[in-house]
Amino acid sequence: MIRYHVSENPDEHPFNILPYAVQCYNSTRNKTTGFTPYKLVFGHTSGRPPEHVYLEKELMSKYVRDIRNKLEYYYQIARVRTDEQEQIAKIRFDSRVSPNLQSYKVGDKVFVKQSQISNKLQNKFDGPFEITQVFENSALLKNPETNRISKVNFDRLKPCFKT
Known part of the structure; x- marks a missing residue:
């Protein structure tokens, strides 16, 4: 995204697009975890929570409890998916390396x-x-x-x- 912007607008400084690139990255689903970085940090997609949350203390504490529960759930799913991806990567790596394990001898x-x-x-x-x-x-x-x-x-x- 930044490279494209710089090639299309060579006179403009690349830092001008950086906030948009960060927002784009934080809103894009990660293949390994299955969630966006924003959702894993804040518990919901990017954007502000509903305005009524700030009006009453009871609603605010319920909102915080709900977010905490959602985050724990998201972290648990992200851990499981990350472990699955690690196993897939290990199998792929071992299939590439393992056939060579027995083929090397001293003097080769x-x-x-x-x-x-x-x-x-x-x-x-x-x-x-x-x-x-x-x-x-x-x-x-x-x-x-x-x-x-x-x-x-x-x-x-x-x-x-x-x-």
């Missing part, structure tokens, strides 16, 4: 995926490195140029098939 040559690539044309993997020790989810790798040993998770490794 592997490439290591770079964590940050500064250039589009730069190689995504460094190596080859030699595996010196294998753990449950990681391995110790020896750099043949510097003889430096580092521990790397399996999800960043790729087998090297050249000799």
Whole structure:
């Protein structure tokens, strides 16, 4: 939204649209929790509560009780949905990493995926490195140029098939 606004109005400062972008974000449903950030914080969708709430103390205390109960309910649902999404992400991650767990042995040559690539044309993997020790989810790798040993998770490794 901000990028589009800046491209359409290059002379206008990007901070002018920031309050609208924040309102948009706070009113958009989160995929994981199933609620908007605004609803999780305040217990209702954005906007003011009914005016009659401020007129009588009894109504005000009932309103506060209702909001508190709603928030507890929303938090409980959000926790359940977040746990479900964590399980889905874990299954997806394990399906990608688990097949490689048994395939690495001491002495194998592997490439290591770079964590940050500064250039589009730069190689995504460094190596080859030699595996010196294998753990449950990681391995110790020896750099043949510097003889430096580092521990790397399996999800960043790729087998090297050249000799």
